[in-house]
Amino acid sequence: MDRMEEYEALLQEPEELPPALEGAVARARARVRRRRLWRRVTAPAGSAAAVFAVFVLLVNLWTPFALACAKVPVLKELTAAVAFSPSLKAAVENDYVQYIGQSQTDSGITVNLEYLMADQGGLMLFLSITGPEEATSFMPRVEFTTPDGESLEGCSVLMDSVAPGELSNAITVAFKGEGEPQLPEALRLTCQVRAHIPGVTDYDTWTADASFTFDFPLDQRFRGQGRTVEVNRWIQLDGNAIRIVNLELYPTHARLNLEQDPDNAEELQSLDFYLEDEEGRRYEEGSASGLSALGDSYLFESPYFADPDSLTLHITRAEWLEKGREFITVSLKTGEALEPMPEGMEISAIRLNDTTALVAFLAPMPTGSSETSMRFYQLGSGSYRLPDGTVEFTGGHSTYASDTLWRGTPDEMALPEGYFIEEYTIERYPWDTISMGLHVSRRTTFDEPVTLTLK
């Protein structure tokens, strides 16, 4: 069957409509009515500002009231927004949420600050943004301080774009330190938001910033939340010594803290693992914020609310970078590496023009990867070194599977089956050789996971 026959067949293919489609209009109508009801309950700020202010204060300062509010229909949206994260789902089920309910409008953009979850490990804000009807997404840029303007120290703020009207945990803060409580009693969120309007803006030139400042107290329940399981055990992992220091368990996420022996020949770059409790429940790596590690602190889904009696660590994969081999030099004249490459990885480079170079790392796709579910892993560090030793960052790369490298150029070459390419474009680079940063020099998938009972 050629492509056109395939097209005709696809057009004619009878597609069974799912039964759930039947109720789509009725569901949307019911959702609109719930929203209107909710708006009536909270009262528009313009028509009943005083009532609204008292309501917000009550919600923020009086936990039982906040919990009561958390049970109104709008909670359904929050439940949907946290469905992807077992930790956050458990937190919502345990009413571990503060309702904020503040809304501000500037330059045609409205920010609704809806919910907050926080603990000693981090802070997560749920908000929705609306604006011009044609806008397809909004990008918030935020800064957290205390109401006195004092910066929050030792934290990473992560921001994500927001689809119009969608409740999203677009703003998260991860506290890097441990031990000392870092949550202040109240916070000020200073926020600039830009809209993306197709045909009007592109991703480099969004609309001008709309500015907002929100002040809100933090629920006292959030302070002092979290517990530590001390482990303090050295293990030999794949030829290197690693100390499992402890587990930090917070309501919104958990952390596995490691320490590497400075005498190790290789640096641990990343670890794939899961924890399992006595009932076989798994707590996977990663976190709702999208952050998977802070240095040697690896984040995973939290068993905080389940509070299991035992926890066993299963390490399934480790990535290492050999010390002293952090960069690999490649010739832009011949395209070949001038130093031996780590096993299982290749590099190639070409010059696009007098000032722009293209560099590609190549490696076989990992086990389990298929045409419909491609899995890649990081090969380069994203940095490169100039001949004078200065280290610069590339600002991004593209990763894709292909059987051809440098397609459409005079340097086009065939690749063996099952390879993927990690490609970097380096501009303003006139030199003949380039030293590219490596992320990994060895990657081990354990046939049998390395297992360790931690609790």
Place this chain on the structure above:
Amino acid sequence: MTEQEFADRAEAIKARLYRTARLYLGSEAHALDAVDEAVYQGFLHYKKLRQPEYFDTWLTRILINACNAELRRRKRELAVAELPETAAEEFDALPLREAIARLPKELRAVIVLRYFQGLTLAETAQALDIPPGTVSTRQRKALSLLKLHLTEEV
């Protein structure tokens, strides 16, 4: 337009919306979510629709936005397997439905609306809020990647 009129018209095209979302997202469950969201957004904003004759393209535009929001949400769940525009041979090797699903989303939207929902070039431009020239360019690229010899006009 009244709320009931909106409900009736949305009811009439929901199957078409679903097929569009199904092809665009490649998943029944996500397509259903996108249709739910689009109809909900439509309910919220139908009073702003000044020319009811453009109802279908207007709701289709909302649907495409809902699909894009769904794609952003799914990013966290699974790696997006879009292929770059340079990967012509990879597209050749895939069945058509899968090849469409793995087009870059800007090209995919044009192909789905033009050749599966049957919108004209002008309607597609209106639904995606892009100039007709951009629709032309994208459909040419997509047809070439998919090796489909379909009319590029109208």
